[in-house]
Amino acid sequence: MSDPQDLAAFLDLGWQRLTRGVVDRHAAARHPVFATVSPEGAPEARTVVLRGASRRDGTVEVHTDGGSDKVTSLCANPRAQLMVWDEKAKLQLRLSTRVSIHQGEDVGDRWQNVPDGSRIAYGASPKPGTPIPNAHAYTKLASRDWFTVLICQIESIELMQLIDPHRRAVFSADDNWTGEWRVP
Numbered sequence: 535m536s537d538p539q540d541l542a543a544f545l546d547l548g549w550q551r552l553t554r555g556v557v558d559r560h561a562a563a564r565h566p567v568f569a570t571v572s573p574e575g576a577p578e579a580r581t582v583v584l585r586g587a588s589r590r591d592g593t594v595e596v597h598t599d600g601g602s603d604k605v606t607s608l609c610a611n612p613r614a615q616l617m618v619w620d621e622k623a624k625l626q627l628r629l630s631t632r633v634s635i636h637q638g639e640d641v642g643d644r645w646q647n648v649p650d651g652s653r654i655a656y657g658a659s660p661k662p663g664t665p666i667p668n669a670h671a672y673t674k675l676a677s678r679d680w681f682t683v684l685i686c687q688i689e690s691i692e693l694m695q696l697i698d699p700h701r702r703a704v705f706s707a708d709d710n711w712t713g714e715w716r717v718p
């Protein structure tokens with residue numbers, strides 16, 4: 535391991551583990567927990583697939599159904615946190631973000647790259663979360679109209695590593711990602 539006091543190297547490790555999630559379906563960062571706040575102020579957390587991560591832009595990307603509750607919540611409050619526990623690296627990552635919602639023409643050529651088998655994740659009748667009389671009383675629409683891209687602009691990254699001794703740091707976009715150590 536590199537110098538454990540090296541903040542920049544710690545952030546490098548965080549980005550390495552994060553970006554791996556985009557290309558490797560077995561990586562821990564493949565499935566972050568994505569947490570939002572409902573219009574009523576209630577916390578909501580759920581698993582998603584990490585579809586993109588750009589250190590240059592300071593963004594991560596998630597795809598979802600435009601009819602899902604998380605989109606309603608993000609319209610009311612665009613702040614979201616993504617959390618990953620990467621057991622191999624003994625590293626917890628928490629990304630505090632501000633989310634923009636993209637649909638229709640705004641999603642570019644992403645829909646063409648969604649495999650046929652995965653398209654059923656986008657669009658449902660009735661809408662996701664609607665009470666139904668039995669488990670299968672719904673239709674999946676596989677519709678480009680409901681395909682929604684969430685671009686999460688990262689405001690800060692908190693890394694917490696359970697090595698001995700533990701270490702924790704916070705890196706903020708406002709501070710140009712210089713970072714500071716925190717008590718774990």
Ligand SMILES: Cc1cc2nc3c(=O)[nH]c(=O)nc-3n(C[C@H](O)[C@H](O)[C@H](O)COP(=O)(O)O)c2cc1C
Nearest residue numbers: 565578580581582583597598599602603604605663
């Ligand atoms: C392994 C796994 C991966 C998932 N990936 C996504 C995803 O990429 N996008 C998504 O919207 N929901 C995904 N889900 C479903 C969400 O966890 C959640 O059940 C759904 O989006 C409805 O959430 P909401 O009602 O809070 O909006 C995934 C669930 C699991 C278990």
